[in-house]
Amino acid sequence: MKRFLIVPVIFICQISWSQVLVINELDPDSPSTDTAEFVELKSQTPNFSTDGYILVFFNGSSSGADSSYMVIDLNGYQTDNNGLLVIGSEGVYPFPQLLISENVIQNGADAVGIYQASVNDFPEGTLATQANLIDAMVYGTNDPDDTVLMGLLGETVQYNDNGTNATERSIQRFVDGMGVESYSAATPTPRRENDGSGTAINPIQISVVETQYDEGASFDITFTAEVNVTSDLNFTISLNNFGFNTSDYTGNTNLTILSGTNSTSTTITLTDDSDDEGDEVMRIQFTDLEEPIVPGNNFVEVRVVDNDFTVAAWGTPTNPTTGIVQSTQPDGYYDSLDGLSDLALRQALQDIIADPNVVRAQTYADVIDILMEADQNPANSNQVWLLYIEEGRAKLDLQTGSSNSGKWNREHTFPRSRGGFFDIEEDEVADGIDVFWTTEADSLRHGNSDAHALRAADAAENSSRGNQHYGQYIGPSGTLGSFRGDVARSVLYMEIRYNGLEVVNGFPTTTGQLGDLATLLDWHRNDPPDDFEMNRNNVVYTWQFNRNPFIDQPDLVEYIWGNNVGDVWDQQLSVDENELQGVSLYPNPTSGRLYINTTNAVNVEVYSVEGKRLRQYSAIDGYLDLDLASGLYLVKLETEKGSMTKKIIVE
Incomplete structure (x- = not known):
């Protein structure tokens, strides 16, 4: 959205402060990638429990229809000595008491409200309401007023944060000596009173020189207070995070900043063991700071690279091998195809790979776990192999935020917008291999999470490919093109697996169609299946209970789309390799x-x-x-x- 620098305007409300809890400050649009968004609540009394309250965010766009898009449960939290509670992302300084993901607060025109209610009262898409409303703010980032949303929440003013990419601003609440509230856009002041009053806090910042170290390395962690402490400050840190624990390092975690100084440090030595644990992440966090000492940042992550990775017996797609990995197809898996041709062959093949009594569909979140195994780099078990750019990348570099630099994500070889399939709310849950949907040929929505057509890909390259047809997109320059046969077989699989999909010549605009068939047939012929592709076929089969037949029986492509259309299929005559x-x-x-x-x-x-x-x-x-x-x-x-x-x- 294009934004303009405007002279800040003071908004005045002739209502004295009577609520027990109000929205004290809002920064919905921090510069660049929205890494420092936050909402600050304020209570009339300090250390106020927010049990029984929720924070609801409303989408004022035409598609959002002035309805809820996010709800935060405030149970278990309380305001601080100044009566403040900050809900924000990791980039907020000082660190929020309640952490949320970055870039989730919408810019506007939107709203946020405090309710004395349950999160169950506001399922996604609930129309804004004044029922049980404690306080609300309608806001924008130089947007036209959303008068409908204002009316629904009983508000008369839409506040503007006036921020730009160069100058960050937040909407702040002020109360004068007469108890009259006003709001203005100013430099953000999370965890501090907007007018500079209140008990002064002293944030401590965690810093490390590098964010990645190998097993066996030693490095320093430094802790720096904003101002000198007036007495010895003793505090404890934790480095534990999932599998990373005290057996993985040595070093002092009980620290002291001496009176009259503002910093201390500790040296951590990473244990170089012989276990193949995979790369791990150390999370540096404070465990016992007490106000007015607060975290400046927290949960600082340092990657620990495991040097005990394994190497597979087979090669990468750029150094391929064949014949080492054998297909795990059950005996007789393709026998029903013998003696068939044309449409009968197509239908019999679909009956195998879309059998609703056998085949399973997993969630889109489950696909991450599938790809970490199916697309594991044969040369390094701690990495996935990236489609298109043809290199390995740490499994830990999965894209989870707005930044895609150096990250990998899930690439639909048959783009969602081309196929017309999509995700639903349940797709966000990774519920494991034993929880699944039944699925059939008409279950086109399940194409969204079909791992036979999803690959680990460099996130930036995935974005560059967009929804281009193959032939329009041929991959990055300077690569070997080792992915081409793989993507051909994956999208051809999709045509047979799901009714409503088709691979055609040219570059169609019709939903359900993908091109270019002639290009993909060439790619299939000139880049035959290798051990890497056979291994991923085997892995996906353990989850979905179906296989990509064009990896197991590559000549089937010729009988359905290529030079043998109309000929009768016979498995025994089709495998030239033998x-x-x-x-x-x-x-x-x-x-x-x-x-x-x-x-x-x-x-x-x-x-x-x-x-x-x-x-x-x-x-x-x-x-x-x-x-x-x-x-x-x-x-x-x-x-x-x-x-x-x-x-x-x-x-």
């Missing part, structure tokens, strides 16, 4: 010379990953010199007994 089991290529990667181990001379064709034939050789029975630039290539070997295609790396 007919050339005695043929092998080595070394891989190669510096240029490629040896072919075979009892018979073979014809050889070399293709780029885009499908362009680069070299052709006849009757090779020893070796050949490729004379190619470094990169990934496809080598097709053919004899009178059949053919096979292998990926090779030229270094």
Whole structure:
């Protein structure tokens, strides 16, 4: 939203302070990425329990319809010595007493209200009301007045925070000596009285030089008070966080800032054990500060990189292997396809992979756990392998906030907007492998969380791809294109799995259609399945109880979309790999010379990953010199007994 710098306006309300709890300050639009949003409540008396109260946020946009979008339960909290309670995100300084995610408070025109009620009274989408309302504020960031929302809450003024990206402002409440309230936009003052009165607090800031250390490393944690303490300040910190505990480090966690000074530090040494625990996160937090000493920041995270990761027996997509990972398909899984062709073959295949008596659908949140296993980097078990940019990234770097730099997230190879599927509230719950929905071919909504068509991807690259068709999008420049066959097989799977989806030629605009079929067929042919793809097929099968048939039986693609449409399918005649089991290529990667181990001379064709034939050789029975630039290539070997295609790396 474009915002303008305006001279702050003072809003005056001729109502003396009579409520037990009011909205004292609101910052709904902190600069840049909204990392310091907060609401500050104030009670008439200090240390006031907020049990029985809730904070409700209302969306004043046309789509929000002046209804609730977020509710915060205030049970278990109380205001401080100044009667203040700050609800905000981690970027707020001093640190909030009640922590919420960043970038969740909407800019406006919107509203927030304090109610003496239960969170169950305000399910998402509840129209704003004055029933049980204690105090409310309608606000905006240079937005037109939402008179309807104001009327629903009994308010007559919509307040403006007047903030810009360069100058942060919050809406603040003031009370003069006569008890008259007024509001103005000023520099935020969380956990401090807006007029500078009250008991002064002294925040302590936690700092570390780096946010990531290897096992065995030592580093200092420094604690700095805003002003010198007037007596020795003893306090304790905790570093524990999930699996990270006192067995993972040594160092003093009982600290003292000496009188007349404002800082102290401790040295922490990380234990270098032999356990494959995966990367962990240490969380530095205060455990026993008492007012007027308060946290300046808190829950500071430091990643501990485990050097005991495992390496799989198979290769990454850019250094592929085949034949090491075997399909875990049950015996006879595809037998019902034999002897069929055309529409009958399609239907029989759908009957297998969309069988409502067998197949399961998981939540979109569950997909994160699935991808951490299915897309695990074969070269480092602490990482996921990223589609498109072809590299590993720490599993811990999952995007959870607004920033996508250096993060990974879930990429729909068949974009949601193209497919017409979506998530629902239950999709936000990761309820595990044993909790699932029944699903069928008409359950298009479940395409949102179908792990066969979801991949771990660099969050920024995912955003760049958007909902482009393949062919429009071909991946980042400078990569090997090792993902191309994978995405082809995943979107072709989606067409068969769900009624209402189709892969077509060109770049359609019709919902349910994705292109470009010709491009995807080339990608499938020139980037055949490898061990990485077979392993993820096996992993997804353990969750969903269905498989991607085009990984197990890649020639099926030709019988449904390609060169064999109309031909009768027979499994035993479709697996060329078995007919050339005695043929092998080595070394891989190669510096240029490629040896072919075979009892018979073979014809050889070399293709780029885009499908362009680069070299052709006849009757090779020893070796050949490729004379190619470094990169990934496809080598097709053919004899009178059949053919096979292998990926090779030229270094």
